[in-house]
Amino acid sequence: MEGRPLEDVELIERAQSGEVMAYEELVRRYQDVAVRTAHVISPDGDAEDAVQEAFVKAYAALSRFRVEAPFRPWLLRIVANEARNRRRSAGRRAGLALRAAEDRRPGDAAPSPESAVLADETRRALLAAINGLRDEDREIIGARYFLDLSEAEAAETLGLPRGTVKSRLSRALVRLREQLAAANGGPTRG
Amino acid sequence: MAESRQPLHAISDETLGGALRDLGSSLAFPSAGGEAGRQDVAAIARARIVALDIRPSRAGTRRWFGLGLRPIRRGLVLAVAALLVLAAIAAAIGLGLPGLRIIFGDLPSPRPVASPTASGSASASPSPLGSGLGLGTALPLADAEARAGFDLVLPPDPAIGPPDVAYVLGRRVNLIWASGPGLPDTEAAGVGLLISEFEGHVDPGIYTKILDSGAKLTRVTVDGSPGYWISGAQHFFYYIDPDGQSVEDTHRQVGDTLIWTTGDVTYRLESSLGMDAAISLAESLR
Numbered sequence: 091m092e093g094r095p096l097e098d099v100e101l102i103e104r105a106q107s108g109e110v111m112a113y114e115e116l117v118r119r120y121q122d123v124a125v126r127t128a129h130v131i132s133p134d135g136d137a138e139d140a141v142q143e144a145f146v147k148a149y150a151a152l153s154r155f156r157v158e159a160p161f162r163p164w165l166l167r168i169v170a171n172e173a174r175n176r177r178r179s180a181g182r183r184a185g186l187a188l189r190a191a192e193d194r195r196p197g198d199a200a201p202s203p204e205s206a207v208l209a210d211e212t213r214r215a216l217l218a219a220i221n222g223l224r225d226e227d228r229e230i231i232g233a234r235y236f237l238d239l240s241e242a243e244a245a246e247t248l249g250l251p252r253g254t255v256k257s258r259l260s261r262a263l264v265r266l267r268e269q270l271a272a273a274n275g276g277p278t279r280g
Numbered sequence: 281m282a283e284s285r286q287p288l289h290a291i292s293d294e295t296l297g298g299a300l301r302d303l304g305s306s307l308a309f310p311s312a313g314g315e316a317g318r319q320d321v322a323a324i325a326r327a328r329i330v331a332l333d334i335r336p337s338r339a340g341t342r343r344w345f346g347l348g349l350r351p352i353r354r355g356l357v358l359a360v361a362a363l364l365v366l367a368a369i370a371a372a373i374g375l376g377l378p379g380l381r382i383i384f385g386d387l388p389s390p391r392p393v394a395s396p397t398a399s400g401s402a403s404a405s406p407s408p409l410g411s412g413l414g415l416g417t418a419l420p421l422a423d424a425e426a427r428a429g430f431d432l433v434l435p436p437d438p439a440i441g442p443p444d445v446a447y448v449l450g451r452r453v454n455l456i457w458a459s460g461p462g463l464p465d466t467e468a469a470g471v472g473l474l475i476s477e478f479e480g481h482v483d484p485g486i487y488t489k490i491l492d493s494g495a496k497l498t499r500v501t502v503d504g505s506p507g508y509w510i511s512g513a514q515h516f517f518y519y520i521d522p523d524g525q526s527v528e529d530t531h532r533q534v535g536d537t538l539i540w541t542t543g544d545v546t547y548r549l550e551s552s553l554g555m556d557a558a559i560s561l562a563e564s565l566r
Contacts, residue, residue: 106336110326113336118322121312125321129309137310138321145325152336189308215288216303235297236304263296270289 098161106152113152117145120162123237127166127247128173130232131225133186135176144172163239163246170229170247177225185221186228188213219269227262234259408445409470410456413534416449428453430545432477433565440473440561452478464552466535474534475565476548480541498555500538503563507540509555538562 096115104112117124121141128137128144148168155164220228233244234255245252288299314320319327328334408418424446425432432453434442439462443455455475459465463472498509538549538558549562 108335110329113329114322114326117325118320121321125312126309138313141312141321142325142328145321146328146332146334149325149329149336150334187308188306212288212299213303213306216299217307219288220303231300232304235300236307238301238304263293266296267289270287274287274289 099157102152102155102157102161105149106155106157110149113149116161117148117165120165121145123162124166124169126237127169127233128176130186130236131170131173131229132177133221134184135173137173140172140176141169144169147172160243163243166239166243166247167249170249186217188217215270215273219266219273222269223262223265226258227265230255230259230262231266409458410445410447410454410468410474413468413471413474414449415447415454415456415474416452417447418445419448421446421455424448424453424455427451428477428479430477430479433547435561435564436566437561437564443475452476466550466552468534471534472551473553473561474548474550476550478546479544480546500540500555500559502538502540502559503542505540505542507538507562509536509538509558511536511555 096112098116098119101112101116105116124141124144125137128135128140132140144165148165151168155161220231223231229248230244233239233247234241239247241255242252244250245255248255250258288296291299312321313324411418419427421432421442427448428451432455434455440457444458445456447454447456453476455477456471457463457473458470459472466472466474496510496512498511500507500509533550535550535552536555536558538555540547540562547562547565549558551558551561553561
């Protein structure tokens with residue numbers, strides 16, 4: 091039994107030499123964020139299926155990965171591409187949804203002590219606006235705020251030049267405000 | 281907070297960012313699996329990598345992208361159609377073999393012999409019939425039955441007789457008969473019949489995934505038990521063993537497959553007999 095988990099680098103090197111079990115251990119570390127990424131990119135596609143396919147493809151391509159580079163965004167880019175392929179074939183769009191637990195608290199009267207916690211109604215309005223955005227706006231907002239990726243990670247995951255992330259996010263937020271304002275019947279801020 | 285009473289579209293970037301993070305923590309995201317005996321995505325991907333014999337080499341990469349993906353894409357439309365048919369079947373009859381996950385795949389040939397977790401697979405010297413198919417370790421029939429932990433069933437027809445070789449992989453028994461009169465050759469030279477028997481217990485749902493359209497799946501009944509006849513494409517299986525562990529069955533297939541479950545035991549019969557004769561043989565097993 092190992093005293094501590096193996097570092098990514100060691101697992102990557104072992105996987106590159108053909109150790110499939112090492113690869114399984116490696117990608118298991120990222121499977122949750124991978125499924126979330128696929129879901130943000132293709133909310134109506136089968137995220138688990140996309141990730142499974144992406145993990146197989148990533149293994150096939152692993153010899154091209156530079157060990158010293160960060161593995162997570164490299165993997166997530168393959169996941170994102172796979173999810174986009176599925177998005178094209180998806181039919182009607184239902185979009186992202188709130189967890190059922192949240193839906194079961196209609197109009198919770200007790201205010202949360204945490205100022206960051208939104209009322210359910212506000213959250214739903216925000217979600218509706220997100221779902222009304224075009225794909226590339228939802229992707230960049232999702233990468234930064236829902237997946238908590240750094241700018242560099244978001245750039246690699248979404249296949250963007252690093253310098254583009256900030257400006258694209260800024261434009262996406264403007265359009266999000268426009269959606270919110272339209273829903274609220276008012277003008278946008280600034 | 282003063283801004284909290286403002287309409288959402290008018291709040292500051294910082295507050296909007298906080299609201300978006302809060303929303304992110306409230307979203308319904310799919311799971312990566314791994315709960316309640318279900319394999320997670322990493323394990324399924326590993327099983328597919330093993331079954332497809334994918335290597336992280338440049339040659340392997342070309343092979344995967346060159347030969348592996350194109351047939352999948354070509355078959356996509358038909359695969360979706362087949363999936364709809366399966367969904368209709370599932371809705372109509374209630375998810376036939378609930379302990380199994382059936383995955384259709386476009387598997388290169390020759391296929392690997394066993395998963396890396398399988399131990400004690402091959403013996404070095406003269407290969408018994410069926411060696412190289414990933415069936416496990418060859419043992420005398422009585423020993424194989426003891427390892428299985430349940431009573432094996434066999435064809436009573438004296439023309440077929442006892443199996444020529446019995447293999448054990450984990451607690452799964454794989455029985456091989458040589459081809460001959462009444463048992464035409466399968467895709468594996470010299471092999472006329474392969475029957476696999478294993479305890480598989482019931483999973484809450486069936487997971488069906490089609491990667492290639494070459495497979496044809498027909499729902500059948502074997503002596504009153506639900507089953508499937510699968511022809512025309514390679515496929516591989518996951519099932520839940522008596523210890524609650526998911527097991528991938530990645531042995532090389534030799535022919536069309538009849539699969540059915542009776543009680544706690546699942547059976548697979550591979551042959552070139554055709555569906556009706558395979559079902560008759562299955563129903564004769566004692």
